[in-house]
Amino acid sequence: QVQFVESGGGLVQPGGSLRLSCAASKSISSMFALGWYRRAPGNQPDLVAVITGAGRTNYPDSVKGRFTISRDNAKNTVYLQMNSLKPEDTAVYYCNEILDTYYPSDYWGQGTQVTVSS
Numbered sequence: 808q809v810q811f812v813e814s815g816g817g818l819v820q821p822g823g824s825l826r827l828s829c830a831a832s833k834s835i836s837s838m839f840a841l842g843w844y845r846r847a848p849g850n851q852p853d854l855v856a857v858i859t860g861a862g863r864t865n866y867p868d869s870v871k872g873r874f875t876i877s878r879d880n881a882k883n884t885v886y887l888q889m890n891s892l893k894p895e896d897t898a899v900y901y902c903n904e905i906l907d908t909y910y911p912s913d914y915w916g917q918g919t920q921v922t923v924s925s
Contacts, residue, residue, distance in 0.1 A: 813917065821894060840857055874887060902916065
């Protein structure tokens, strides 16, 4: 069972940047993929960034060009660099392992709140 601890969220003005971190309790090097999700109040979680074991990345159009996911296997940590933030990016952000079924694991962390507001 893996545990994820997200950090780095906060309040930022529109156009600002944040870097989120996600520390895993065990090695991430063998994981099929890792993803960052976000959940706004009343909504289902949305996948906003994926990085595979080979380092390939993918993003939905809503964040493409603004968000960058990366991983440091030595530190068992995944990052999400978020630039040009918009109010609609406001949500709780989570990271999780993405299994070879393309679904996330059942082990979610507490998440980190990102609020974009002037």
